[in-house]
Amino acid sequence: MAAIEMRGVQKSYYLARALDGIDLSIEPGKIVGLLGPNGAGKSTLLKLCAGLIHPTAGSVRVLGQEVSLKTKARTAFVPEIDTFYGWMTVSEALRLEASMFADIDPAEVTELLRELKLDARARIAHLSKGMRAKLKLVAAMSRKADLVLMDEPLAGIDPPARAAILETIATRYRPGEQTIVISTHEVLESEKLFDDVVFLSGGRIALQGNADQLRVEKGKSLNEVFAEVC
Amino acid sequence: MTRWLALIRKEIQASWGPTAVAAALIVALDTWLIARTTAWRIRYPGLSFGLAMVPLAVLMVWTIWAGYLAVRSEWHGRTSMRLMSFPVSGRTVLGSKIVVLMAQFTILAGIAVVGLLLVAAREPGIQFGTVGSMITTAFKPWELAVTVASMTLVLLAGVAYVLSMGIFSFVIGTTVARLSGLIAVVVFGLLGYISNALGPLAMYVFSFIPNPSIIIHSFTFGPGGAEAATYVRHVIPALPFWPLVLGSVILLLIAGRLLETEVDA
Amino acid sequence: MELRFDESIPIYQQILQGVLWDVAVGAVEPGSRLPSVRELSKLTRSNPNTVQRAYMELERMGVVETQRGQGTFVVGDPSIIGEVRTNVTSSAVRSFVEEMRRLKYSDEGIIELVREQLRNTRGLQKENPAQEPCESGTEMVQRTTGELSEVIADGRN
Secondary structure, eight states, rough: OOOOEEEEEEEEEETTEEEEEEHHHHHSSSSSEOOOOOOHHHHHHHHHHTTTTOEEEEEETTEEESSSSSHHTTTEOSSSOOOOOOTTTTTHHHHHHHOOOTTTHHHHHHHHHHHOOOTTTTBBBOOOHHHHHHHHHHHHBBBBBEEEEEEEEETTHHHHHHHHHHOOOOOOOOOOOEEEEEEEESSSSTGOOOOEEEEEEEEEHHHHHHHHHHHHHSSSSSHHHHHHHO | OOHHHHHHHHHHHHHHHHHHHHHHHHHHHHHHHHHHHHHHHSSSSSHHHHHHTHHHHHHHHHHHHHHHHHHHHHHTOOOOHHHSSSOOOOOHOOOOOOHHHHHHHOOOOOOOHHHHHHHHOOOHHHHHHHHHHHHHHOOHHHHHHHHHHHHHHHHHHHHHHHHHHHHHHHHHHHSSSSSSHHHHHHHHHHHHHHHHHHHHHHHHHHSSSSSOEEEEEEEETTTTEEEEEEEEEEEEETTTTHHHHHHHHHHHHHHHHHHHHHHHO | OOOOOTTSHHHHHHHHHHHHHHHTTTTSTTTOOOOOOHHHHHHTTOOHHHHHHHHHHHHTTTSSSETTTTTTEOOOOOHHHHHHHHHHHHHHHHHHHHHHEEEEEEEHHHHHHHHHHHHHHHOOOOSOOSSSSOHHHHHHHHHHHHHHHHHHHHHHH
């Protein structure tokens, strides 16, 4: 059962084609890098899996079924923009998440807040960008979601926060049980995390494969492959 | 806590502040008016009563915007993406919003009406007195209760419908990328037009099922003046009730479905 | 173990080499416990599956053994440790010699360079090298390559 399966997926916005004929199969239990330049269609692809948008053509199957409320319950979507209610405190926001998702572990929440140094009583509107990025991560990684979709989790974040985010992903990831798809256009720091990678360019898949295997085949880092392919 | 209740709690958390402020303002206004009535009732009869109606008028205007603004806040704050990545249907989300909006309206309208009655009690203008005594003579208590209840139901159904129109218009607006505000206004206007046009037909269709009833008495004055009037009782079905309720439900279901198909903050 | 990575070489391989180097230089004692998969993936910010793969390969090679619930341990058998040391050493020597030959040095030239380096660094030799924190294989390669380039550049001037 593939974690994500797309057949002939197209997504158009009026005249613009965000995704043009995507055939993709992502194996479960791996960390997959979705790499591509801005505008390649990475966000669109993730939103299709999260059920926020629907394809213009083709089919999207997630966790072996059509995207539905059932798959949403097992999916954690970490968007690029900040989507929390600014008037809530950190703990209120996480309490809302807990009421929506049965698989949240309160002990993990407390532990992650402590590790990432987030104050539960802080108002979200007062948090810095880096702290809000960490909060997004807490909401996603304190769950036992079968599929985690991260859209540019490192974009615009300072290096210490980035390191914290990468470490949190590395430690909270449940190998074999959980599939994480991370989209990014900055490959340098994150490439050691990926089992498999999919290169997306101009709405199409340019290259995909196992990360270490590609390193052997090409004799380059993924960052260098990215520059070549996209 | 179920997801629907959690959404309702979120809506309450977001809106109880402004509601409390509005309630305080109404209470303050009515208190002031009650105090001023005794001074005004000779020189400006009916003034304080009229002014006490202002909060109700404001509330009516509010219903036009409130539905639209309630959903728009999710887009404005970019929270719509998080909301729709929750495992809840679009109609659950909108349902939670309209429930809290109706509660807001009911609370504020209730306070305003109580204030209005208190002001009215202090201001026995001649016309009001005559009408008042005629009402108390003609209506039995249960008839009055039924009429008030039915009128309240129709009013609430109407408020729900206008709120749904606002919600629906906004959601339609989100499906287009540009000019979504303009589209929403156009849709709202169209809905008003269609409601008006289909209204009589809808009311006819629903006249065949039980409706809340309004009891009125028509009267003719006898030779002895107001005291000797004869009253005839009429029971009128409040026909707009079911069409308004059904219309609200249909609009919300469609809007909910649309919400699920496309969320791009 | 602190590894600096070259992302053009398979990560799992570098983790593997890193552990072998640590064993060879004695930075991890025979019988001692290696960092858990989770700890090492956090430290290196790499995929736990990759670390797991490296550990499994090491177990297959007989260098480590995993005890369920307890962790992964370096084997206590001194002959295996000796073998690892031999392999790592010959691999390092091989790379060095290849590199020097590519730089067009004769055999005598290479030996003389090594002698010179040993002379210059004699006073800096530590008493118990096994107990000091050691650099990893990758670091050593990077460092010696850098130093050799300096030597060559100096030699040219």
